[in-house]
């Protein structure tokens with residue numbers, strides 16, 4: 001064990017986060033479209049390795065009462081907190097163990113989903129080996145492991161910045177700059193400027209690092225261990241442990257949007273070698289981070305998956321439709337639809353947003369709107385291809401199962417047990433799509449009062465005394481649209 005890693009996590013609390021890229025409702029879609037007949041997440045055995053205080057695992061346990069959850073971590077304090085939160089929220093389907101992964105014996109259990117986020121690159125090499133060996137030995141036959149890691153060559157400039165920052169810290173001149181990492185990063189950003197493409201790139205990198213803040217940096221970029229690797233090294237390591245690379249945990253990350261338009265076509269000669277293709281993509285996009293899916297080497301992976309599989313999932317679109325144009329949250333036009341099927345599809349999604357509804361329901365709305373233009377035999381394959389393409393371009397998000405919720409503000413807003421505990425303990429609130437949402441102290445105080453006992457007017461009065469400048473009703477509508485109310 002690296003004493004430095006152990007000491008860090010025993011002495012400092014890791015800032016809690018939920019990670020949508022680890023949500024089995026998302027990873028199961030990517031696995032299924034990669035050809036694996038993955039078990040249903042709502043009735044599965046799910047393990048998180050390095051779960052910290054359970055902020056990622058607990059909302060999943062609340063969502064799927066029929067599934068069984070285990071979280072392990074070697075930080076005693078984090079596990080104590082995770083157990084207390086589970087008890088207070090009344091979650092009986094989750095258990096937490098304070099132990100080193102090397103000592104964890106799951107007995108006869110096998111896992112349909114194993115999550116190790118923020119683990120692989122941040123532990124010593126023998127522990128990386130233990131992680132992959134554990135997954136190979138304990139995944140169910142058609143189970144998947146979601147493992148995140150930092151990648152080269154994208155991470156190499158950051159490595160140089162970390163080394164330089166550490167060197168400067170040791171020099172007497174550091175007294176002129178300031179004692180901590182953040183001040184040195186800010187100093188370097190000022191010195192780098194923005195006068196050349198390299199300077200702009202370096203400054204962006206420095207700002208990105210700086211932006212993680214003093215609570216995250218000691219664990220992440222400046223963690224005692226942070227060893228990025230190339231994608232091919234990771235895939236080879238997995239292969240030696242008896243695991244197989246399936247794809248990225250979010251479908252759209254297999255072909256990230258930062259690739260040049262038409263790149264999928266120009267990279268076609270590499271299509272028969274998916275590992276080389278992914279390595280090429282990392283070099284072309286300077287990717288710094290991956291969240292990859294692995295399955296057992298002997299898992300039955302079908303190679304011929306048709307687009308029709310996409311019609312079995314649920315779907316939502318987080319963008320806005322204005323006439324025939326799809327607009328993102330920054331006001332950029334993403335697509336201007338010409339094909340009537342595309343327009344009917346996206347207008348059905350606009351009507352059902354922000355929920356994620358079964359594709360079948362969307363097809364029914366489309367059939368009604370398209371009238372004679374929709375004929376099930378010929379239209380379905382065209383729509384299935386369009387759904388796949390839109391999902392890969394991140395225009396829509398596919399999920400294994402629907403997400404239904406009331407997006408209007410209820411008369412007595414109630415955030416539910418887990419979110420109320422999060423507000424009380426100064427943690428991010430996790431929305432219905434498993435995304436974290438951080439709040440300042442004022443909003444947190446108001447959130448703590450949203451326990452179903454107060455009317456909107458009473459909460460508005462509290463808001464005007466705590467945060468007179470807050471657009472309270474706008475914020476409430478935002479929380480409702482993210483499915484935060486029970």
Ligand SMILES: C[S@@+](CC[C@H](N)C(=O)[O-])C[C@H]1O[C@@H](n2cnc3c(N)ncnc32)[C@H](O)[C@@H]1O
Nearest residue numbers: 009017050051052073074075099100101117118
């Ligand atoms: C960077 S944090 C990630 C936490 C969480 N998974 C996330 O992504 O937000 C790494 C976690 O792994 C735990 N950890 C590191 N080495 C471990 C080991 N050998 N056995 C068990 N837990 C370990 C640490 O205590 C810490 O909570």
